[in-house]
Amino acid sequence: MPHRKSLALVWRRREQRYKMVGTRCATCDGHFFPPRGFCPNCRRKGRIEEKEMAGTGKVFSYTTVYAPLEGFEELAPYVMAIVQLDEGPRLTAMLCDVEPEDVEIDMPIRAVFRKISEDGKSGIIHYGYKFRPNKK
Amino acid sequence: MVRNVAIIGTGMTKFGEHWEKSLRDLIAEAGAKAVDDAGISGKDIQAIYGGTMSAGRLNGQEHIGALIADTLGLNPLPSTRIEAACASGGVALREAYLMIAGGHYDVVVAGGAEKMTDVYTEQASLALGGAADQEWEAFFGATFPALYALLARRHMYEYGTTEEQMARVSVVNHHNAALNPLAQYPYPITVDDVMKSAPIAEPLKLLDCSPLTDGAAAVVLASEDFAKKMCQEPVWIKSSAQASDTLPLHDRRLVTAIDASVLAGKQALERAKLKHKDISVLEVHDCFSIAGIIAVEDLGFTRKGEGGKAFEEGVFDLGSDVSINTSGGLKACGHPVGATGIKQAVEVTLQLQGKAGKRQVDAEYGMTHNVGGSGATVVVHTYGRDV
Ligand SMILES: [Zn+2]
Numbered sequence: 001m002p003h004r005k006s007l008a009l010v011w012r013r014r015e016q017r018y019k020m021v022g023t024r025c026a027t028c029d030g031h032f033f034p035p036r037g038f039c040p041n042c043r044r045k046g047r048i049e050e051k052e053m054a055g056t057g058k059v060f061s062y063t064t065v066y067a068p069l070e071g072f073e074e075l076a077p078y079v080m081a082i083v084q085l086d087e088g089p090r091l092t093a094m095l096c097d098v099e100p101e102d103v104e105i106d107m108p109i110r111a112v113f114r115k116i117s118e119d120g121k122s123g124i125i126h127y128g129y130k131f132r133p134n135k136k
Numbered sequence: 137m138v139r140n141v142a143i144i145g146t147g148m149t150k151f152g153e154h155w156e157k158s159l160r161d162l163i164a165e166a167g168a169k170a171v172d173d174a175g176i177s178g179k180d181i182q183a184i185y186g187g188t189m190s191a192g193r194l195n196g197q198e199h200i201g202a203l204i205a206d207t208l209g210l211n212p213l214p215s216t217r218i219e220a221a222c223a224s225g226g227v228a229l230r231e232a233y234l235m236i237a238g239g240h241y242d243v244v245v246a247g248g249a250e251k252m253t254d255v256y257t258e259q260a261s262l263a264l265g266g267a268a269d270q271e272w273e274a275f276f277g278a279t280f281p282a283l284y285a286l287l288a289r290r291h292m293y294e295y296g297t298t299e300e301q302m303a304r305v306s307v308v309n310h311h312n313a314a315l316n317p318l319a320q321y322p323y324p325i326t327v328d329d330v331m332k333s334a335p336i337a338e339p340l341k342l343l344d345c346s347p348l349t350d351g352a353a354a355v356v357l358a359s360e361d362f363a364k365k366m367c368q369e370p371v372w373i374k375s376s377a378q379a380s381d382t383l384p385l386h387d388r389r390l391v392t393a394i395d396a397s398v399l400a401g402k403q404a405l406e407r408a409k410l411k412h413k414d415i416s417v418l419e420v421h422d423c424f425s426i427a428g429i430i431a432v433e434d435l436g437f438t439r440k441g442e443g444g445k446a447f448e449e450g451v452f453d454l455g456s457d458v459s460i461n462t463s464g465g466l467k468a469c470g471h472p473v474g475a476t477g478i479k480q481a482v483e484v485t486l487q488l489q490g491k492a493g494k495r496q497v498d499a500e501y502g503m504t505h506n507v508g509g510s511g512a513t514v515v516v517h518t519y520g521r522d523v
Pocket of ligand 1: 025026027028029030039040041042043046047
């Protein structure tokens, strides 16, 4: 079983994966997701505070995955994307509620809370964000 | 005072599927060949650095430093395992180089090995996925090929790079591998073969991807005094440079370039006082075809965005001004992860010694470029025939 999915690991990342809680530096207004404990721009002069991301952004790059990781077999082929959040940070996430051929770079998207994967039939179910098209 | 360092011996196993050989057997074979080639005895050696990415996941074996010394009959020498994902071999080479350059030792063995076919493909994929960010990439479903596919798609979007141009990288690698008896896939392929192969992570197809491989490689490094005394045709390591970047791809300044390659490549040329036109043999880290294109751009052998076109026009074909991946590269020579960085050094050494057989090119200076993960570690070396 992949050890990226231990119960303790899942528990300590729930704020970020369930609610997209990152950080913001009050000195330079830099936004960080996943959260950073210190600001790489301001270093010791940085003032870090918690900041929940709005969950909106656009597709920066994407790929349709045909050879999935263990635990993702039922979803294949699925679309993975680098997402550019409106606040600035980029992250890697799966796209949902969209056909692979309809995905394009700069497409507006928003975060939704979904099941990510399952550790076998009796294993724990992992939740977190995916992104879907954000029709204006 | 930094001392000059030479490669005085090389050895490698055939790359491929070695069901009959263990990790230990592969290390023994490559290590013994390198020491024999150097014409030295075990008691000349003072230390060992060995690169392997995932022996724990793939073979259930850790403590690889001890395993190497024991296997090669080199106890009680200090023996250290280096792990930097797919750059493990290149970083092991650099550590060995630094130890001699810094005056700590005169003779050091640097090696690399990976035994990948002891597990099923799914397990090997998971192990390789360990080069990515487990919490912020793999957790959400990103495979290792998917990361390079994300890089490829953005490169296509920004620079108009095509899938056919990427396919050309695999074609060049296979052409050269056909001339290398130690390559995993010693036969040519066509652009059409690549285009018709199964999709892995679009736009990357099976023949855009390097394979799972068993293999090991080793080199013997020596100080100038020792090399001049013991070796007829030493190849000098002219420079070594290493750089790091964020672990996940998405956090980088650019997704279409690997900044750590740009920096390490620039430092390596500056330290060696070499220019691009001096380098005529170059091993780049083409774990995926797009990585070959990005490598020649990052290292400055083409302008940004023109790597695909250059491969298409044959700029890097065997025997051109810069022959790329004369070994067959990761794609066609094979990619036993921890061994790759050392194999690159073996290949450039053979080329500079005039011992590369049917794939021999005319070269005074060479370069190797070894990448860990999606670009979080890069190590670059340059080599020459003159000290
Ligand atoms: Zn700041």
